[in-house]
Amino acid sequence: MKKTLFLLLIVALLLCACGQKQEKQVNIAASTRPMAQFASLLTEGTGLTVQPVVTEAVSCLHDYTLSVAQMKTLEQAEVVILSGGDTDAFLQHATKGNKWVVDASRAVSLWEDDPHYWLDPVCVKQMVTGLAQELSNIYPQHKDAFVKNLVALNEKLDDLVAKRDSILAGISMQGLVTFHDGFRYFARFAGTEVLAALEEEHGSEVSAKDLENIILLVKNQQIPVIFVEENGSDNAAKTVAKETGATILTLSMCMGTEDYFSAMEQNLETLKEAFS
Numbered sequence: 001m002k003k004t005l006f007l008l009l010i011v012a013l014l015l016c017a018c019g020q021k022q023e024k025q026v027n028i029a030a031s032t033r034p035m036a037q038f039a040s041l042l043t044e045g046t047g048l049t050v051q052p053v054v055t056e057a058v059s060c061l062h063d064y065t066l067s068v069a070q071m072k073t074l075e076q077a078e079v080v081i082l083s084g085g086d087t088d089a090f091l092q093h094a095t096k097g098n099k100w101v102v103d104a105s106r107a108v109s110l111w112e113d114d115p116h117y118w119l120d121p122v123c124v125k126q127m128v129t130g131l132a133q134e135l136s137n138i139y140p141q142h143k144d145a146f147v148k149n150l151v152a153l154n155e156k157l158d159d160l161v162a163k164r165d166s167i168l169a170g171i172s173m174q175g176l177v178t179f180h181d182g183f184r185y186f187a188r189f190a191g192t193e194v195l196a197a198l199e200e201e202h203g204s205e206v207s208a209k210d211l212e213n214i215i216l217l218v219k220n221q222q223i224p225v226i227f228v229e230e231n232g233s234d235n236a237a238k239t240v241a242k243e244t245g246a247t248i249l250t251l252s253m254c255m256g257t258e259d260y261f262s263a264m265e266q267n268l269e270t271l272k273e274a275f276s
C-alpha cells in the first residue's frame with residue numbers, strides 16, 4: 001500500500017513538472033521565422049527561449065492578422081524582436097505591453113525603405129551585429145555568449161557570400177521578373193536587378209495594364225524565366241508564361257519553414273538553373 005502511494009506521489013510530481021514545462025516563459029518572441037532563427041543562433045547556450053510569432057509558411061506579411069495563440073506568445077515574451085519596416089506593422093499595437101521591443105532593421109542601411117533586407121546576407125550581417133548589441137543591453141549577464149555567437153553567425157553568413165560567388169561563377173544573368181518586389185535585395189546580392197514584379201506589396205496583383213507591360217518586357221528582352229514565390233500566388237506568372245513561352249521557376253522569401261541558409265543557397269542554385 002505504501003509502495004502504491006509512493007508511486008502515485010512520483011507520478012503526481014512528474015505531471016506537475018510537465019505542466020510547469022508547458023508554461024515555461026518565452027524570453028524572446030521574434031516576428032518572423034528568419035528573425036527567430038537569427039535570434040536563436042545568437043542566444044545559443046544562454047538558456048534564453050526564442051519563439052517565432054508567425055509559425056506557418058507565408059510569402060510576406062503585409063496584410064497579416066494575429067491569432068489568439070500568437071497574441072498569447074507576445075504577451076508572455078520579455079523581448080519582442082521586429083523585423084522592421086512594414087513587414088511586421090501588424091504587431092505595432094500588440095506589443096504595447098512588452099517591456100522591450102527591438103526593431104532589428106534599425107541597424108541596417110535600408111534601400112529606399114524596402115523592408116525585405118533579410119534576403120541579402122550582407123544586410124543580415126549589419127542586422128545581427130545590432131541585435132547582439134541590443135540583447136547585450138537587455139541581458140548583460142549573457143554578453144560573452146552573444147559576442148561569441150555573433151562571430152559564428154557572421155562566419156555562416158560569410159559562407160553564404162562565398163557560396164554565391166562559386167554557384168554564380170561564369171553565369172551571366174538578365175534582370176529578374178519576380179513574384180514580389182521584395183526580391184530586390186536578393187537580386188542585388190546576386191549581382192542583378194528586378195526588372196518587374198508580378199505582385200505589388202499588400203498582396204495585390206498587378207493591374208491588366210502592368211501585366212501587359214510585363215509580357216512585352218519578357219518578349220522584347222527574351223527573358224527565359226520568370227520567378228514565383230513558393231508560398232505566393234502564381235496566377236499572373238502563369239499568364240505571362242503562356243503569352244511568352246518563358247519557364248516558371250520558384251524562389252523563396254525564406255519565410256517558409258525551411259532553414260534560412262539552405263533556402264538562400266537553393267535560391268542561388270535556382271538562378272544558376274535559370275541562366276545557365
Ligand SMILES: [Zn+2]
Nearest residue numbers: 060061116182
Ligand atoms: Zn513583402
